[in-house]
Amino acid sequence: MYDRLTIHQKQAFWAWVFLAVPVVFFIVVRFYPTFDAAWISLTNWSLFREPKFIGLANYKEMFQDPVFWKVFANTFKYLALGLPVSLLISFTVAYYLDRVRFMHGLIRGLYFVPYLTTAVAMAWVWRWFYQPVPIGLFNDALSAVGLPQQPFLRSVDQALPSVLAPAIWAGLGFQVIIFLAGLRAIPETYYEAARIDGVGAWTILWEITLPLLKPTLLFLIVISSIGFLRIFDQVYNMTVDGQGGPLNATRPLVLNIYNSAFVDYDMGYATAQTMVLFLVLLVITIVQLRLLRSK
């Protein structure tokens, strides 16, 4: 039977043999749950009762829920603070590291290690740093130089940046590596030509380096934005009982989803929020594709 197949038919046969298990996997573990999530968001499913279709009631509840809006705003605060700060630091590091030969690999490694380590473990180390005197490193350092103590994680104003700091810290190394690769890809001749024309370093940076780095920058903006919008591990482990306090000041969307689903067991309400997260991330991805194409 098999021997009578043409070469093309044999190829198609083997292709589907190889794809059979993965295709089933993707249908069952990726596609079905995606549609399931959309469906659950239209029900009042809690683990303790049969799901009942309730239309858009979860979405209505969400838009009227002040906690949801607070959480939504927090999520974008993480992004609005985290993105520019992290990109500015990582670009500066990469820009200078690119010219450094002496111990280049070692220094690059120092910036990169935090990216690979367990975020949960590091969240606890940072939580310890933020403790009041005599425990916390930061407050001890402040008091050593005669500056006032800071509440950090206990303050409604300071808690969010304090939780964000280890997330920025952990992501810097990745951004530096990508920036370095982008800088390497710029042909040396551009710089030589500019130098022969007597152009200053600042002008070279703005007129040559940054414009040529646009695809790299765009890639990092999208990847990092998605990362900041999905922040969870740090908040869960650095706030009291993982609640994103004080007074929800640090609670991001993903933590609110987790709480709705696995503390309140309100699966319908939780999935409605995941649809919002999905839409936000989708918009960012589409904008990226547009921008890349317009180049």
Next chain:
Amino acid sequence: MSAALHRPRIAPGRIVAWTLLALGGIVMIMPFVFMISTSLKTPEQVYDLRLIPLRPTLKNYVELFADARFLNWFVNSLVTSTIVTLSVLFFDSLVGYTLAKYRFRGRSFVFIAILSTLMIPTEMLVIPWYLMSASLGWIDTYWGIMFPGLITGFGVFLMRQFFSTVPDELIDAARIDGLSEFRIWWEIALPLVTPAMSALAIFTFLGNWTAFLWPLIVTSEKDLFTVPVGLSSFASENLTRWEMVMTGAAVSTIPTLIVFIVFQKYIIRGVVLSGLKG
């Protein structure tokens, strides 16, 4: 002529830049340094912030492992991360190869469908996964921890890119030699993409070792926790015993540090190659 004449002059600006970069790099690893230093201190010494403990002790580590829970979590993480990594290597490369090297109807549809799963955030899937696991009895099992990650869209995409660079002539020649289709993939094509495979292996392993949200959801029995989930619960129980929290953090982090030190070259190349971790 002496070599010194040819050596470029080292500008003072460069020395300043190097020094600042190096200092910044040291600041970057200070959390690790303080973590390890504190894990070697007795409770009375914790408030003493000197970097090198006066009388370093492994007492905390002994206490941590005497409890057996950490060892248990270690085994859980090791087993689940290893199996997921092997599965990802096998299936992602097989699918990537098929999509790169076979001509058949539906090929681009399958590829685009798999690619589109990259746009779906895990956070949206965890609730359906949880409900699925609850009804099938997968809560608090290794299978429950592992099943969502056994094949990844990202790995398929990466491997397809790399298999595209394998010349068709090589595969055709192997066919003429009478090798089976499976063995052509396994013996001819696969060895040519080892750099991509090693990058995929390292990132899949580390990604699963550090994963938090899904293992947190799918496990409720302490015996089934992975290292990050276990550490999180352990640290909340020992909130005021910072030397123990730091010991737990160190124990969770040291394996990833070792992986980094051993595979640094592959990892950095892999980041550039693939652009992301997950």
